[in-house]
Amino acid sequence: MAIFIEILRTKNSDKQYFETFLYEPFGDGDTIATALKKLNEREELKDVDGKAAEKIEWECSCLQKKCGSCAMVINGRPRLACDAKISEFKGKVRVEPLKKFPVVCDLTVDRSILFANLKEMKSWVPDEKEAIINGKEIQYESSRCLQCGCCLEICPNFYSGGKFFGMAAGALTSRLISELPKGERDEIAKAYKKHFYAGCGKSLACKDVCPAGIDTEKLLVNSNAVAIWKRKSK
Numbered sequence: 001m002a003i004f005i006e007i008l009r010t011k012n013s014d015k016q017y018f019e020t021f022l023y024e025p026f027g028d029g030d031t032i033a034t035a036l037k038k039l040n041e042r043e044e045l046k047d048v049d050g051k052a053a054e055k056i057e058w059e060c061s062c063l064q065k066k067c068g069s070c071a072m073v074i075n076g077r078p079r080l081a082c083d084a085k086i087s088e089f090k091g092k093v094r095v096e097p098l099k100k101f102p103v104v105c106d107l108t109v110d111r112s113i114l115f116a117n118l119k120e121m122k123s124w125v126p127d128e129k130e131a132i133i134n135g136k137e138i139q140y141e142s143s144r145c146l147q148c149g150c151c152l153e154i155c156p157n158f159y160s161g162g163k164f165f166g167m168a169a170g171a172l173t174s175r176l177i178s179e180l181p182k183g184e185r186d187e188i189a190k191a192y193k194k195h196f197y198a199g200c201g202k203s204l205a206c207k208d209v210c211p212a213g214i215d216t217e218k219l220l221v222n223s224n225a226v227a228i229w230k231r232k233s234k
C-alpha cells in the first residue's frame with residue numbers, strides 16, 4: 001500500500017519545512033531507509049502535489065542496523081531508518097532529524113559532540129594490553145553501542161554542550177570501568193561521576209529506545225557500583 005512520507009527539511013531554506021512524498025513500497029521488507037534511497041533515485045523527485053523537489057539529504061552506511069548513521073525521529077520516536085519497516089505505519093509517516101544535534105541539512109545532523117564527549121572522558125584504552133577482561137557480560141553490552149544518539153534524543157537530561165554526556169558516553173565508558181584493574185580506573189571513575197552519574201535521573205528511557213537493545217540499566221548499575229561505590233565489577 002502506498003504511503004505518504006512527510007519529511008522535515010531544510011534544503012535551500014533557512015527554516016525547516018515539511019515536504020510530503022508518495023511512496024509505493026516494493027515489498028514487505030521496505031524500510032524508511034529503502035524509501036529514502038528510492039525517492040532519491042527517481043529521475044525527477046516531485047512532492048505529493050507534483051512540485052519539483054531537491055534530493056533528500058540523509059546518512060546511511062551499513063543498512064543492517066550496525067552503524068547507527070541512519071538514526072532519525074520517525075513518528076516522534078528516535079529510531080534507525082533501516083530498522084523502521086514501512087508496513088508498521090498506516091498510510092502516513094513523519095520523518096524528522098534528531099533534535100539534540102545541529103541540523104546540517106534535511107535529516108543529516110552533526111553528531112560530532114558524541115565523539116568530543118568520549119574524548120573528554122578519555123573513554124578508550126590507550127593500550128589494549130592494559131585492559132583486564134574481567135567483565136565479559138558488561139563488556140559485550142558496552143561494545144554493542146552504535147553511537148547513534150537515539151538515547152540522547154529521548155533523555156530528559158541531555159543537551160548538546162552540557163556537562164552531562166548521556167548514555168552514549170555512559171555505555172562505552174562502562175567497558176573501561178569494568179575492565180581496568182582497581183588503582184588504574186580513578187581517572188575514568190572521576191570522569192564518569194562528573195559527566196554521567198551526577199546528571200543521570202535513572203528514568204531508563206534510554207533502555208526502551210536503544211536500537212541495539214543494550215541493557216543500559218545493567219551497565220549503569222555496574223558502573224555506579226564500581227566507579228562510585230568502589231565495589232567489584234560483575
Ligand code: SF4
Pocket residue numbers: 068144145146147148149150151152167168171209210211212213214216
Ligand atoms: S546506548 Fe543505544 S541508543 Fe545510545 S548511542 Fe548506544 S546504541 Fe545508540
Ligand code: SF4
Pocket residue numbers: 151154155156157158166167199200201202203204205206207216
Ligand atoms: S537513565 Fe534516564 S537520565 Fe539516565 S541516561 Fe538514561 S534516559 Fe538519560
Ligand code: FES
Pocket residue numbers: 059060061062063064065066067068069070071080081082083
Ligand atoms: S545504515 Fe547503518 S544502522 Fe542504518
